[in-house]
Amino acid sequence: MTVFLQNLINALQWGSFYALIAIGYSMVYSILMLFNFAHGDIFMTGSYIGFGVATALIALSATGMLALPNWLILVLTVLFSMVLTSFLGMFIERVGYRPLRDAPRASAAITGLMIGIILETGNLILLGAQRVKFPALVEPVTYDLGGVFVTNQKIMIVVVSLSLALALHQFIRRTKWGMAMRAMAFDYAVVPLMGVPINKIAAMTFALGSGLAAAAGILFGVAYPVLDPYMGIVFGWKAFVAAILGGRGSILGATLAGFILGFIEIFVAMVFPSTLRDFIAYSIILLILVFRPYGLFGEPYSVRLRL
Amino acid sequence: MTLLSIENLRVSYENIKALHGLDFQIEEGEIVCIIGANGAGKSTTLRAISRMVKPEAGTRMTLQDKNLLDYSADRVVSELGVSHVPEGRRLFENLTVTENLKLATFARRDADRVGADLKRMFKLFPRLEERQNQKAGTMSGGEQQMLAVARAYMSGRRMMLLDEPSMGLAPLLMMSMFKALKEINAEGTTILLVEQNARLALQFAQRGYVIENGRLVLAGRSQELLENAEVKKAYLGG
Numbered sequence: 294m295t296v297f298l299q300n301l302i303n304a305l306q307w308g309s310f311y312a313l314i315a316i317g318y319s320m321v322y323s324i325l326m327l328f329n330f331a332h333g334d335i336f337m338t339g340s341y342i343g344f345g346v347a348t349a350l351i352a353l354s355a356t357g358m359l360a361l362p363n364w365l366i367l368v369l370t371v372l373f374s375m376v377l378t379s380f381l382g383m384f385i386e387r388v389g390y391r392p393l394r395d396a397p398r399a400s401a402a403i404t405g406l407m408i409g410i411i412l413e414t415g416n417l418i419l420l421g422a423q424r425v426k427f428p429a430l431v432e433p434v435t436y437d438l439g440g441v442f443v444t445n446q447k448i449m450i451v452v453v454s455l456s457l458a459l460a461l462h463q464f465i466r467r468t469k470w471g472m473a474m475r476a477m478a479f480d481y482a483v484v485p486l487m488g489v490p491i492n493k494i495a496a497m498t499f500a501l502g503s504g505l506a507a508a509a510g511i512l513f514g515v516a517y518p519v520l521d522p523y524m525g526i527v528f529g530w531k532a533f534v535a536a537i538l539g540g541r542g543s544i545l546g547a548t549l550a551g552f553i554l555g556f557i558e559i560f561v562a563m564v565f566p567s568t569l570r571d572f573i574a575y576s577i578i579l580l581i582l583v584f585r586p587y588g589l590f591g592e593p594y595s596v597r598l599r600l
Numbered sequence: 601m602t603l604l605s606i607e608n609l610r611v612s613y614e615n616i617k618a619l620h621g622l623d624f625q626i627e628e629g630e631i632v633c634i635i636g637a638n639g640a641g642k643s644t645t646l647r648a649i650s651r652m653v654k655p656e657a658g659t660r661m662t663l664q665d666k667n668l669l670d671y672s673a674d675r676v677v678s679e680l681g682v683s684h685v686p687e688g689r690r691l692f693e694n695l696t697v698t699e700n701l702k703l704a705t706f707a708r709r710d711a712d713r714v715g716a717d718l719k720r721m722f723k724l725f726p727r728l729e730e731r732q733n734q735k736a737g738t739m740s741g742g743e744q745q746m747l748a749v750a751r752a753y754m755s756g757r758r759m760m761l762l763d764e765p766s767m768g769l770a771p772l773l774m775m776s777m778f779k780a781l782k783e784i785n786a787e788g789t790t791i792l793l794v795e796q797n798a799r800l801a802l803q804f805a806q807r808g809y810v811i812e813n814g815r816l817v818l819a820g821r822s823q824e825l826l827e828n829a830e831v832k833k834a835y836l837g838g
Contacts, residue, residue: 476703480690485652486650487677488674488706488755489703
């Protein structure tokens with residue numbers, strides 16, 4: 294039982310990363326009919342931006358001009374990095390995807406892969422091939438709950454991820470921007486006839502998705518402080534799977550699917566040799582998709598994509 | 601006073617010419633219809649005006665003193681007040697009635713008038729008020745058509761472009777829909793509609809154009825067109 298609970302807690306943390314990345318994948322996919330295959334690398338870049346911001350803030354604090362406690366550095370790092378990565382996302386949309394709005398979807402997919410390669414290579418050129426260490430900003434505290442160990446980091450990661458997912462869900466449900474996004478997810482081509490500037494909605498979609506990916510990147514850096522330029526690839530693919538599993542256009546679906554993916558991976562590794570983990574985990578996902586091909590919470594949308 | 605002026609409107613899809621140079625004008629406050637067979641270019645004409653398809657070089661389209669070609673599709677609606685009820689209604693079926701109507705006011709600058717306009721539409725179409733929290737996709741065809749018109753009104757009501765508003769409606773619903781449109785027009789909205797149901801359109805509009813294979817072949821007062829031998833033969837069933 295304690296083993297089970299311990300794994301459950303680990304799975305919650307692991308699922309948090311998938312969930313936050315999957316949300317951005319899912320949003321772009323449903324609102325813009327686009328698989329943003331660079332999304333995993335945006336997560337990676339967000340993590341590195343976080344590394345840069347945190348390092349700068351620590352250096353600033355060390356000069357004594359502005360003594361910042363570690364928790365404040367972490368909060369500022371998350372906020373700054375989310376904003377900066379949002380701008381990166383908007384830039385990618387503007388330069389990479391917007392010119393391809395009416396191009397075949399395969400062109401956009403290839404562009405996405407290329408953008409990913411540019412982000413990875415750009416990182417290598419800037420920082421070199423060695424891995425970097427994410428600064429330790431959260432003094433680890435471990436709580437022993439009857440043999441089950443929970444760290445303050447894990448609690449923070451899960452709480453922050455869930456809060457961001459819920460906040461975004463509310464944004465989509467309640468604001469006029471969110472309403473425009475839901476409308477675009479249903480029938481993209483008519484939205485301009487409502488007077489809605491779809492380019493702004495597209496930019497906002499990328500900004501939100503990239504911001505959440507940056508948050509995931511920093512939380513990942515807190516839990517696993519070694520960053521490398523290729524860390525986004527596998528995470529990106531797995532989050533893509535979670536986005537599909539969650540269902541088109543559903544924030545909560547993507548979140549839940551992220552956690553489900555985390556659970557399956559962790560529990561498969563608990564029972565089977567960990568070398569078989571991904572093989573078995575993704576066979577299970579495939580099986581779920583056989584029975585629910587539109588994902589867990591797929592929302593209906595118009596099949597008419599052009600006016 | 602002339603509200604909309606179209607000169608030499610040409611549109612091609614891929615390599616197929618859809619419109620071969622249309623010329624027409626619409627006066628402020630008018631109801632004008634374009635009638636023609638399926639595929640003649642009726643919907644394309646409306647799409648060109650609302651900037652959803654790109655016309656070829658040489659086309660001139662002005663709304664009073666504004667060059668329509670300077671405006672993107674969303675700004676035609678939000679800045680020039682030209683709304684478009686597209687073919688097949690195209691409601692956001694995953695949004696509620698109220699959300700559909702509110703979305704249409706996304707970029708409106710006169711936020712203080714939105715409430716009054718919403719009231720006006722609920723008065724014109726009481727069914728919509730009853731169903732305001734219902735998803736648009738769960739309503740009947742007639743109710744959906746009401747919502748499509750109300751949504752267009754909310755987005756911009758200087759001029760309304762209507763693509764086959766009678767499609768799929770039972771005769772009684774059709775009549776009440778056109779009655780509502782007359783009311784909207786009487787309050788100052790200029791209306792351009794395209795219809796396959798020529799008789800209905802000509803009874804409703806003051807003037808009409810006949811479009812064939814991407815060309816306007818006839819124009820005139822509705823009464824003249826209704827009595828025109830060719831129109832009778834081709835569009836009014838003898």
